Every structure is written in C-alpha cells, then in structure tokens.
Amino acid sequence: MLISVKNLTKNYKTESGKVTVGALKDVSFEIEKRKVLGIIGESGSGKSTLVRILSRLENFDSGSVEINGKDIYCFGKKEFSRTVQMIFQNPYASFNPKLTVGYSLSEALEKNCKNKKELIMNKLALVGIDEDILDKYPHQFSGGQRQRLAIARALLKEPDILIADEPFASLDAVSQSIITDIFIRIKKDKKTNIVFITHDISSAFEISDKILILKNGNIVKYGTIDDIKNDRTNDYVNELIEADYLLEQ
Amino acid sequence: MRYFIKRIISSIPILLGITLLTFAVMHITPGKPTDIMTDMNMKVSAQAKDRLQKLYGLDKPLHIQYAQWLKRFVFFDFGTSFKDSRPARDKIFERLPATILLNFAALFFTCIVAVPIGIYCAVKKDTFIDKGLTVILFVCFSIPSFWLALMFMILFGLQLGLVPISGLYSFNFDDMNIFMQIADISKHLVLPVAVSVIVSLATLSRYARSGMLEVLKQDYIKTAYAKGLSQKQVIFRHALKNTLLPMITIIGLSIPALIGGSFIFETIFSYPGIGRLGYEAVMSRDYPVVMGIATLSAVLTLLGNIIADLSYKIADPRIKYR
Numbered sequence: 001m002l003i004s005v006k007n008l009t010k011n012y013k014t015e016s017g018k019v020t021v022g023a024l025k026d027v028s029f030e031i032e033k034r035k036v037l038g039i040i041g042e043s044g045s046g047k048s049t050l051v052r053i054l055s056r057l058e059n060f061d062s063g064s065v066e067i068n069g070k071d072i073y074c075f076g077k078k079e080f081s082r083t084v085q086m087i088f089q090n091p092y093a094s095f096n097p098k099l100t101v102g103y104s105l106s107e108a109l110e111k112n113c114k115n116k117k118e119l120i121m122n123k124l125a126l127v128g129i130d131e132d133i134l135d136k137y138p139h140q141f142s143g144g145q146r147q148r149l150a151i152a153r154a155l156l157k158e159p160d161i162l163i164a165d166e167p168f169a170s171l172d173a174v175s176q177s178i179i180t181d182i183f184i185r186i187k188k189d190k191k192t193n194i195v196f197i198t199h200d201i202s203s204a205f206e207i208s209d210k211i212l213i214l215k216n217g218n219i220v221k222y223g224t225i226d227d228i229k230n231d232r233t234n235d236y237v238n239e240l241i242e243a244d245y246l247l248e249q
Numbered sequence: 250m251r252y253f254i255k256r257i258i259s260s261i262p263i264l265l266g267i268t269l270l271t272f273a274v275m276h277i278t279p280g281k282p283t284d285i286m287t288d289m290n291m292k293v294s295a296q297a298k299d300r301l302q303k304l305y306g307l308d309k310p311l312h313i314q315y316a317q318w319l320k321r322f323v324f325f326d327f328g329t330s331f332k333d334s335r336p337a338r339d340k341i342f343e344r345l346p347a348t349i350l351l352n353f354a355a356l357f358f359t360c361i362v363a364v365p366i367g368i369y370c371a372v373k374k375d376t377f378i379d380k381g382l383t384v385i386l387f388v389c390f391s392i393p394s395f396w397l398a399l400m401f402m403i404l405f406g407l408q409l410g411l412v413p414i415s416g417l418y419s420f421n422f423d424d425m426n427i428f429m430q431i432a433d434i435s436k437h438l439v440l441p442v443a444v445s446v447i448v449s450l451a452t453l454s455r456y457a458r459s460g461m462l463e464v465l466k467q468d469y470i471k472t473a474y475a476k477g478l479s480q481k482q483v484i485f486r487h488a489l490k491n492t493l494l495p496m497i498t499i500i501g502l503s504i505p506a507l508i509g510g511s512f513i514f515e516t517i518f519s520y521p522g523i524g525r526l527g528y529e530a531v532m533s534r535d536y537p538v539v540m541g542i543a544t545l546s547a548v549l550t551l552l553g554n555i556i557a558d559l560s561y562k563i564a565d566p567r568i569k570y571r
Contacts, residue, residue: 057471081477093468097567098490104469108476139567150472157476 001069002033002161002193003054008063010049010217023049024060025217031210036187036194038208040201040240045214047197051163054195055086068160085154089166091146094153095138101149102134108156123152127182144175151182155192162186164196168203176203183207201240205229213237253555260551267547268322268540272315275536281307318540327544328537332530337537340526341545347417348515348522354438355445356503363450367457368492372484374462382454390451398444398517405440412439415519441518445511456499460492467491494564501557504549 010024024046031037041047052058053065056072065072067083075083088094095104105120113119121131127148138146147167154162164183168176180203186192187207198204204211211228213220213236220236221228232238281302302308306317321328327337366386370379406414413419417437425433464470465488473483515524523542530538562568 055475077479078477081475084475086471086475088468088471090468094472096469096473096487096491098565099487107473107478137566153472154475 001030002035002067003029003031003037003195004064004066004069005029005050005054006064008050008053008060008065010046010053010058010060022217024053027063027214027217027219029212029219029222031193031195034190034193035209036183036207037196038204038211039195039197039214040199040204040211041214041220042199044216046217047214048165050214051086051165051195051197054161055084055163056080057086081159082157083159084161084163085157085159086163086165087147087150087154087167089169091143091150091170092138094146094150097138100135100137101141104138105134105149105153105156108153119156120152123155124149126155126185127152128178142175144171144178147171147175147179148182151179151186155186159192162192162194164194166197166199168198168200176200180206201243213240253559256555256558260555264544264547264551265319268319268544269315271540271543271547272318272536273311275534275539276311276314278534280534318537322544327541330530330538331535332533332538337535337541340538341523341541344521344523344526347520348524350434351438351441351445351514351520351522352511354442355449356500358442358446359449359453360500362446363453364457364493364496366450367454368461368484368489370454370458371461371465372480386451386454389447392448394444394448395513395517397447398440398514401440401444402517413437414440417521441514441520445514453496453499456496457492460495461488464488464491490564494561497560497564498557501553501560502550504553504556 006028008024008027009022011020011022013020027046027050039047039050049058053060054067054072067075072080072084095101102120105123106116109116109119120134124131124133129145129148129152133141133149138149141149151162151164151167167179171179183194183196184207186194194207196204196207205225208225210222210224212222213228215236221231221234223231228237229241232241299308306314309317318328325338327341329335330337330340366382370382373379402414405411413436417434419425419433419437422430422433470483470487473487474480478486511524512528513524514520515522516528519525523545526538527542529535530542
C-alpha cells in the first residue's frame with residue numbers, strides 16, 4: 001500500500017480552549033501505488049486537515065498514518081522530502097518573493113547535484129514553461145504559471161506522492177485545464193502518485209482513480225469513480241453529482 | 250528617480266509647516282531670551298531692555314521675524330545664538346559627531362540584540378522562553394529611562410567604579426595615545442548606550458517577533474521545509490529577509506533621533522551632544538539654536554522616510570516606484 005490511514009482522529013481546540021472541534025473522526029482508508037486519489041468535500045469537511053497530516057504539516061490525536069508501510073513520523077526529514085511533496089492552494093504565496101524562481105527551484109535539489117540545470121529544464125518542460133525564466137522573480141508570473149512552477153518545484157524531488165491542496169481553486173478556467181493536463185501527464189508517467197483536494201467533482205472524475213468524499217470529518221464514500229457514479233444510495237453523493245451535472249448543463 | 254524628486258519636492262511644504270509651528274510655539278512660550286540677561290540685573294533699564302530686543306530683532310512682528318529666519322535658512326544660516334553670540338550652525342555642528350556616535354552605537358547594539366531576541370521568540374512561540382523574554386522586555390520598556398540611567402550611574406559608576414558616569418572624555422584625554430583615547434570614549438559610552446539599548450529593546454524585538462510569526466505562516470516557508478531544508482536554513486534564507494522588510498521603516502524613522510539626540514540621556518549623562526544643547530537652548534529661550542535643531546530633525550525625519558522607501562526597493566524586488 002502506498003498510503004494507509006487507520007482510525008485517524010484530529011480535534012482542534014477553539015482559542016479559549018474550552019470547545020473542541022472534531023476535524024477528522026476515525027477516518028480509515030488505503031490507496032495503492034500508481035493510483036490518483038481525489039478528495040472531495042464541502043468547506044470544513046476535514047480535507048485540508050487530512051492532507052496536512054499526510055504532509056506532516058500537522059499532528060494528529062490518534063490513529064496511524066503509514067506511507068509505503070512505514071509510519072510517517074519514522075521518516076527522516078530528507079527522506080520524507082523525497083517521499084512526499086505538497087503544493088498549496090494559493091500560488092501567490094508558494095514562492096519566496098525575495099528569491100528568483102531559479103534559486104527556489106534549485107534549492108529543491110541536493111547541493112552537490114551536478115546536472116541541476118538539466119533537471120530543472122526537464123521539469124519546466126513537463127509543466128510547459130520556457131527555460132528563460134530562472135532569473136525572474138515570482139511576482140513576474142501569473143497565478144497559473146506559478147502553480148505550474150510549484151508543481152515543477154515539487155517534482156524536482158522525484159517524490160512518491162504529490163499532494164495538492166485545491167490546486168485549481170484560485171485559477172482561471174484556462175489555467176485549471178492546463179494544470180489538469182499536467183496532472184494527467186504525471187499520472188501517465190507513473191513515477192509520482194497524486195493526492196489532491198478539489199471542490200470540482202468533474203476534475204476529480206477526470207484525473208482520479210479513486211475518490212474520497214468527506215463530510216464533517218467522516219468518510220461519506222470511498223471508492224473508484226464507477227463506485228461513486230453507480231452507487232446512488234447516499235444523498236450527499238447524489239447531491240454532489242447532481243450539482244456538478246447542473247453546472248455542466 | 251522621478252518618484253524621489255517628487256517626494257523631495259512634496260516634502261518642502263511639510264518642512265515649512267514644521268518650522269512655522271516650532272517658531273510659533275517657541276515665541277508663544279512665556280519668557281523672552283533677553284529676560285535671562287536683564288531680569289536678574291537690577292541696573293538694567295527698560296530702555297536697555299528694549300535696545301536688546303531690537304538688537305536681536307525681537308521687536309518686530311512674528312511673521313516678519315519668521316520671514317527673516319526663513320530667508321537666512323535658505324542659505325543654511327540659522328542665525329546667531331542669543332547666549333554666546335556664536336553662529337547657531339557652528340554650535341549644532343560641533344555637537345553633532347558626539348550625538349551621532351552615541352546614537353549609532355545605541356541603534357547598532359539595539360538591532361543586534363533585539364532582532365535575534367524577536368526571531369528566537371517567534372521560533373519558540375508560546376514556550377516558557379518566549380513568555381519569559383516577553384515579560385523581561387516589557388519590564389525594560391516600562392522602566393523610565395532617567396531612573397534606569399541614575400540607577401546604573403550609582404551601581405556601575407559610583408559603587409563598582411567600573412565606568413565613568415558622565416561626559417565623553419576623561420580630563421587627561423589629550424595626553425592619551427590614540428588607542429587609549431578610543432578606549433576612553435568607549436568607556437564613557439557604555440552607560441548611555443546600555444540604558445538606551447535596554448529601553449528600546451522591547452519595541453524592535455516585538456516588531457521582529459510579530460514580523461517573523463507572520464512570515465512563518467506563509468506557504469513558501471512550508472515549501473522550504475518540504476524541500477528538506479533545515480530550520481536554520483529556512484529561518485536565515487527564507488524568513489529573515491522577509492521579516493526585516495517592515496523593520497526598515499522603523500529604523501528609517503529612527504534616523505532623526507540619531508542626529509536629534511536625546512534630551513534626557515544627554516542631560517543626565519552630561520553628554521556633549523545635540524540633545525543637551527537643545528535642552529539648554531530651550532531653557533534659555535535661545536531661539537536660533539532651538540530652530541536650528543528642530544529644522545535639522547525635521548529634515549532628517551523627511552529624509553528618513555525617503556531613505557526607508559529607497560531601502561524597500563532594494564530589499565523587495567516587487568516594489569516599483571512611479
């Protein structure tokens with residue numbers, strides 16, 4: 001198994017510390033290697049908490065999370081950075097504004113890596129960005145370009161898992177379609193597995209092999225696209241699919 | 250370049266406003282410069298007093314006096330001191346090096362102590378160390394500087410005899426070689442610089458802390474950790490420069506204080522700087538010297554703002570001035 005999550009529970013305390021909010025309640029699922037996982041759910045359903053836990057940006061209260069059969073907290077820092085990489089929702093905040101894009105990208109590679117430029121060029125080609133951008137600063141790119149650069153930066157580590165927290169959320173339709181194409185290319189490449197959050201169920205259907213639907217910290221449905229489309233017994237899943245159908249109409 | 254020329258031109262009315270206000274306040278204040286020379290002397294007649302007023306041009310209406318002052322100011326002439334008839338400009342400029350030395354030393358040490366404290370507190374947010382340092386800094390901030398100066402003078406100067414308590418030079422300064430002279434000046438600077446650093450630590454370190462906390466929340470910091478960089482690399486390479494940017498304004502705005510001097514410190518430590526000169530000038534209603542110092546401070550405040558803007562451009566490639 002690539003990712004194995006068992007009985008994962010995460011609670012947040014309010015600022016006063018008196019009220020506890022359950023972000024994830026006894027969540028369990030597994031995903032095999034070379035499968036793309038799409039996570040869907042409304043705001044506050046626990047999607048971001050889940051991917052932040054998978055990226056070790058957040059601790060959890062109970063349960064276990066394993067990647068390639070190993071507890072995520074047993075990975076060394078460098079080893080984990082080669083295993084999991086994450087891209088964020090806001091492409092404007094993903095790059096240090098004071099550093100050139102070239103510097104930010106090269107930082108992802110080891111210090112003594114000899115063919116840095118070649119590796120960077122390969123990844124830039126994968127995300128469809130010209131190579132003459134290395135001396136530019138992040139503010140000189142559009143949101144869509146920055147998101148593509150963020151993907152290139154993450155892929156430079158050749159991670160087993162690329163986690164994307166709502167990568168389409170703040171992008172225009174054209175940029176969304178470019179990012180979707182990039183994800184499909186990464187999927188075909190079969191080197192990196194993708195876990196991504198989206199509100200857009202049609203993107204999830206387009207890219208994912210499996211879909212995890214969350215609501216109020218619980219798993220509503222987890223399965224392949226066919227499982228989700230054919231099982232119309234769950235009201236919430238029906239609502240999501242119908243809402244998407246109406247939008248497409 | 251055009252932006253800075255525009256900024257300099259737009260600063261002129263502000264500068265005139267400040268000089269007008271200072272001039273008005275000085276003249277509204279009870280007591281005249283000639284009072285010191287005449288009131289204590291029973292032999293001075295009313296006519297002699299009038300003649301003295303006329304001599305200094307104080308008999309003319311205020312707007313004429315201000316216009317005359319402005320005319321001289323254009324040629325960088327602040328007038329003649331009422332106290333000893335020396336040019337006010339010379340009096341100010343001969344005190345300037347001592348004030349610059351004291352305040353630059355104070356700012357330098359404040360920065361090298363406060364910024365690391367602020368950054369350390371941010372990195373160790375909500376720990377015992379963070380909370381402990383916060384309490385200590387607020388205590389430092391709350392202590393009246395004059396009281397702390399007096400306590401330090403008593404403890405380190407009088408009781409322990411470690412450092413001199415006043416002035417900038419020892420009485421035998423001229424007989425010393427260059428190294429001893431440097432050591433002598435340094436020893437005299439210890440107390441005023443220490444007091445200045447202690448009372449200003451809190452402000453700068455809190456700015457550094459809150460700035461760092463803000464930066465540490467950013468996605469590019471999480472990305473930097475995800476790249477496998479160590480905490481040290483993330484803090485120094487990614488967070489520090491972004492944290493220091495807002496502090497440029499604070500440091501830029503402290504430039505006038507560097508030159509304008511501190512009335513309290515310099516008076517308590519009998520330090521031969523602009524601050525003490527200003528205090529003495531205010532007490533003796535020496536209008537030309539007071540106006541000279543006020544104008545110099547105003548020019549430097551405006552200049553400090555412009556320098557801060559310029560520094561922003563250097564520190565942040567996103568900033569473009571039009």
